[in-house]
Amino acid sequence: MKLKELERPAVQAWSPASQYPLYLATGTSAQQLDSSFSTNGTLEIFEVDFRDPSLDLKHKGVLSASSRFHKLIWGSFGNGLLESSGVIAGGGDNGMLILYNVTHILSSGKEPVIAQKQKHTGAVRALDFNPFQGNLLASGASDSEVFIWDLNNLNVPMTLGSKSQQPPEDIKALSWNRQAQHILSSAHPSGKAVVWDLRKNEPIIKVSDHSNRMHCSGLAWHPDIATQLVLCSEDDRLPVIQLWDLRFASSPLKVLESHSRGILSVSWSQADAELLLTSAKDSQILCWNLESSEVVYKLPTQSSWCFEVQWCPRDPSVFSAASFDGWISLYSVMGRSWEVQHMRLADKISSSFSKGQPLPPLQVPEQVTQASLIPPLKKPPKWIRRPTGVSFAFGGKLVTFGLPSTRLVPQPCPRLVFISQVTTESEFLMRSTELQEALRSGNLLNYCQNKSQQALLQSEKMLWQFLKVTLEQDSRMKFLKLLGYSKDELQKKVAIWLKSDVGLGEGPQPKGNDLNSDRQQAFCSQASKHTTEEASASSAFFDELLPQNMTPWEIPITKDVDGLLSQALLLGELGPAVELCLKEERFADAIILAQAGGADLLKQTQERYLAMKKTKISSLLACVVQKNWKDVVCTCSLKNWREALALLLTYSSTEKFPELCDMLGTRMEQEGGRTLTSEARLCYVCSGSVERLVECWAKCHQALSPMALQDLMEKVMVLNRSLELLWGPHGVSPGPATTYRVTQYANLLAAQGGLATAMSFLPSDCAQPPVQQLRDRLFRAQGSAVLGQQSPPFPYPRIVVGAIPHSKETSYRLGSQPSHQVPTPSPRPRVFTPQSSPAMPLAPSHPSPYQGPRMQNLSDYRAPGSQAIQPLPLGPGVRPGPQDSWKEAPAPRGNLQRNKLPEAFMPPAPITAPVMSLTPELQGILPSQPPVSGVSHAPPGAPGELSLQLQHLPPEKMERKELPPEHQSLKSSFEALLQRCSLSATDLKTKRKLEEAAQRLECLYEKLCEGTLSPHVVAGLHEVARCVDAGSFEQGLAVHAQVAGCSSFSEVSSFMPILKAVLIIAHKLLV
Structure with a gap:
């Protein structure tokens, strides 16, 4: 795409890359004449502003010159002044070298000419500033003169060599090496390039084309590799670019040939060492990719030859081209249609002819040539590629790539890729390792004890104590102790109460007819051992409580309540008797009578009593007597959740206990607020409900953090281990919430680099896809660390991609014959050691219209016959050729078991001549072999080919050294x-x-x-x-x-x- 253009018959020079804004300097060319035929010279400076859509350049400075220029170059030398814009050096006729101060030209102030030197004898056509020392300027002219100027002292330049060392030739180009600051090269029309070492002040190597037809017109050093340079030829008979490496200077590494006529200019991109720009007499500008030796950008100039092309130092995608028709154009290699330029030109012409009103639209005839499209570079250039990059990988890996800071020796792959382990949660990893070690060693009791001691909150301390109890025997009694209820403490309190003088609001009891202290202790001891499931005591126990000396008693026969009770008892009517007792609120008598009347009567009496007698403890008595534990869970005050849990621990059966604990915990979550939600975890620990424990934790921890997740996993793993001790390792299956949190935990561990630890926490029998995929990924990410372990099941469906069927025509064209190939032995003098006979395939590798013969069983071979040579069909994919074309046969392959080759087997030498018959010596040594059945029939249209069938002898035993242990x-x-x-x-x-x-x-x-x-x-x-x-x-x-x-x-x-x-x-x- 053309960006800017300037009508000047001039040479050009870009401002240095450090200069802003971007400038382009032009000097009147000594090789061209304009329409005025003036011989005066002019040096001009233009600002290049790509934000301006017009094609024009902004004129910034002009200076008349005493002569025209053959070469113009702009250096960054400024004598240390910050406001300096550098120095322009111009080479003119008669050995004139002129240096200009760019700052003075732009400001039109002081004298811009720094110096004029006329040391050369001819026109100065080659100039170059040293890229490392900006004060060094190399100039070349006729008679092979090369001077090195120090801009700090221009009096006496340094002369390279002597005229006697070099033939008197013009210097066509000079170029400083881009890696070694003391190396300078010069190009000559004779086709040679001389490389100078300024430290020795002598040439170190001369590169020349052996054809003697190359006329050098340009030279450029590789931007990155110090020993490589390119030469281009302006000879129309040999329009080539040669890439040389001084380490192998006998011939060029590459020769680029796409120009049809001589090459006039060459420029190597400093931003991308793969891009080389050339212009030639075929009116084309080509951009080459030196790695692939292909043209990646082509620009037809359509007008005239371009005698000079230069890459822009500041904008790597832009280059300038000066042509013999007096135009300097600026292009971009990113490509664009010419239509934009044509529209701009049409708008410019329209604005000149319009009178304040737009012109009518232009009707373009159909025969007008359509706008051509200039495609961009075929390969993205280096400056738009990422020079460095970073990406996180699975397992906490950080992958970075980029160019090394220093590269002394060029490497085939200069980019380096670094893989680092990133760890941001050190405490998290340490606690995870401690948990894994406790699970592995089984020392979970000490682990829970330490966690309980380290806990800061009382709820956390209690939770860890509960988790510790789940791992111990007699867990229910220990849960009760943790809740504050101990049978030993209760017995002590009851004994103290009974020994006191004050009872339940009554005075001291008489000693004669009451239990003594020993019997009180015995009663308390016996009562503590009984629950409601053993409601009645043994008769022997009550016999012991009866006094030995009984007083005679009477049976009431009165008409009061006692008399009615006596009659009901005498008649065995226990039901009416119980009703009378309940009506008279004689509850103890009613209970005793109901117990004698059977279980149904006792149950009805207990229900009537509990309904009539309302006290603080009556609800608790009702639940204990009726064993209605669900009412306890659902109706008790949540202030007494500990008492409710203690009641479940004491009375509920093993089957109902987990369900009731979960119900209590769920009610605490729903009705008790945040405080009781945290306490509900104790219920889930008692019931062994890991899933509900995880769900409860999720309600308390809205924001997920690594340490919070670690706290959860510690509790989950300990509770899982306690359940495994009860039900076995296969009796615990994680729920969805548990699986989700475990997967989160494993992912977090993997992100910190703990791949093996993460894999150990994943449930082994979980069939959920996320878990299986993560397990497979962790297994493969560990690499050699899991060698010998059984790989997890593949979590993705396998898709079998079958072979693409061949059509009959294609199959026959590619060769439909079976792959029967017979190896030929290596000829040796006197001693013949044939190669072992390999097996042959039973069928062709793909369908064919012709079914080839099959090999018979090896045991079916009969006695040797007289025929030793039989034609065999060609293998698949081999075109039939003339019978006199011989080449080395490839090793046969097939499905039959082959003879094992000896360890000292040496492959035979290739056949260099057709073997048409056996020598008399071999005929006497080797027995003949019959032809394979069916092999002699060739497919239609395929010429036969003779193959040698030899009965192989056992191969020679050749000893081979044993493989060193380090390579086993x-x-x-x-x-x-x-x-x-x-x-x-x-x-x-x-x-x-x-x-x-x-x-x-x-x-x-x-x-x-x-x-x-x-x-x-x-x-x-x-x-x-x-x-x-x-x-x-x-x-x-x-x-x-x-x-x-x-x-x-x-x-x-x-x-x-x-x-x-x-x-x-x-x-x-x-x-």
Whole structure:
């Protein structure tokens, strides 16, 4: 896209990257003439404002020059002045070098000319400022003259070498090295480039093309790699760009050929070392990607040749081009349609002809050429790529990438990726570790005791004491003690009360007819052992209470109540007797009579009594007698929740106790407010309801924090362990709320790096997808730490992708013959050691219209015949070729069991000539072999090909060194990976590839035995093996790519490609 344009027959120079605003300097070109044919020169400075939509540049300064310019360059040298805008150096005719102060030109103040030097003998066509020391300026002219100027002292420049050392040639270009400040290179029309070392003041190397047809027109150093530079040729017969590396200066590393005519200018982007800009006589400006050697941007200039292109130092996407038609244009490589420029031009013309009113719309004829579209760069440039980045990964990992701060030696992969463990909750991890250790060791009693002592709130202290009791025997009695009710204390209090002189509002009892103190103790002791489930005492016990000396008594026969009672008792009418007692409020007599009348009468009497007698304790008596514990839970005052819980602990059955405790806790949550909601947790601990405990905790903790979740998990895990002691490990199944909180806890642990700890807390028998997915993720994230453990079930559905069916036409065209391939032996003088006979596949790898022959059983071979050579059909994917075309046959693969190769097996040498007959020596040694049944029939249209069928002798035993112990793990990892892939592979193609890999990896093991691999290759292979053991195949592929890129091809070509294929297969199969 064109951004700006300027009509000037001039050379150009951008302001330095540190300069703001952005300027463009132009100097009248010595190689061009305008319509006035004037020979005067002008130096002008323009401001480049891309916010302005117009194509014009803002004129900021102008200065008349004594001569025209061949080269213009703008440096940042300013003598330490903050207000300085740098220095412009111009090279003119007759060896003239002129230096200008940019600040004075812009301000039109003081004399802008700093100095004029005329040391060269010819035109100064090459200039360059040192990027490290801005006061050093290199200039080049005719007769191979190169001067180094110090702007602090311009009197005597430094001369490189002597004229006698170099042939008298023009200097076409000069360039300082971008990494080494003392290295300078010069380009000559003869096609050579000379590299100078200023410390030695002599050339250190000369680079030249052997074809002697290259005429250098430009030169540029690599921005990042100190030893690489490019040369371009202006010769129309050889319009190429050559990339040279001085370490291998015998020939260029790359040759770029896309220009059709000679190249006039070259510029290397300092913002992206992969981008190189060139202009040529074919009226094209090309941008190259040096990594891929392709053109990523093409700009046809359509008007004239561009003799100079320059990247903008400040805006990396912008470049300028000066053409021979007298125009300087500014473009962007990001691309845009020319239509915008055409609309701007049309608007400009319309504004000149309009008279205050807009012109009518322009009707463009259909035959007018449509606006062309200039596409942007094919690859995103470096300046819009992220130079660094950061991302959090699972397991509390922080992954960062970026360029290293210093890079002395260029690397194939300069970006570094760092994986760090981020831990923000140290106390949380410490408490989690303590909990895991207590669960593992089983020392939970001390753990609960410590937690109770460390608790600050009384409710937390009580909760931990309750949790401790759940792990002990006789938990109900201990719960009662924690609630403040102890049988021992009760017995002491009752005994003290009975011994006192004052009873229940009555005076002292007579001693003669009452129980003595010993009997009182015995009564209290017996009464304490009985509950309502044993309401009546034994008769023997009451016999002991009767006095020994009885007074005679009479039966009332009067007409009062006593007489009526006597008659009812004498007649056995206990029901009416009980009614009389209740009416007269003789409740004790009624209860005694009802007990003698049976359970039904006793129950009715108890209900009548409890309904008639209302006291503070009557409700409690009613619940104890009637065993109606649900009424206690639902109707008692919540102020007495402790008493209600104690009543349940004392009287309720084992089956009903958990339900009643949950009901009490739920009522406390719903009606008791925040205080009783916290106390309700004690009810859930007593009942063993983990789910309700978690739900109650969630109501009290609206804001989730790691420490609060840790408090919950400590209680949940202890309560779960107590339930496991009662019901066994499989008797506890977590509910939805518990599972949700446990999953949250495990995720939080994983985020802090505690992968193994997080996995241990997950319920093992939970089938909920979130738990299974998290377990699988934790298992795979641990890598080699879980080797030997059984992997969890795969939480996602497996999708089997079948092979794509082939059409008959395609199958036959690709080769439908079965893959019968016979290996050929390696010829040796006198001693013949053939290769072991491999098995052949039973069927072709894909459908075909022609069904090839099948191999007979190996046991069906008969005696040797006279024919030893039979034609075999070609394998799948092999085109039939002429019979005189011979090449090395690939190793056969199939499903039949193959003969095991010896350890010292050496692959045979490839066949270099067709074997048409056996020598007499071999005919005498080797027996003939009959042809395979059915093999001689070739498919229609496929020419036969002769193959050698030889009865193989046992191979020679060649001793191979044993694999060193430090490399045994390498072989074990790769062989185990191949085995897992073979078991998971379903298609025949993959299985064949794995069989080939097993053979090809033998080359690796041989090299390891011989110790011929480089240390960095061995280290990389071990790193790949560690990635394989951890199941991280993507990381293994990244390590593989780095090792392969940094290694010699001849060293690793025998095993690295197949190792990569195995890693890709393993990654796809998820083994």
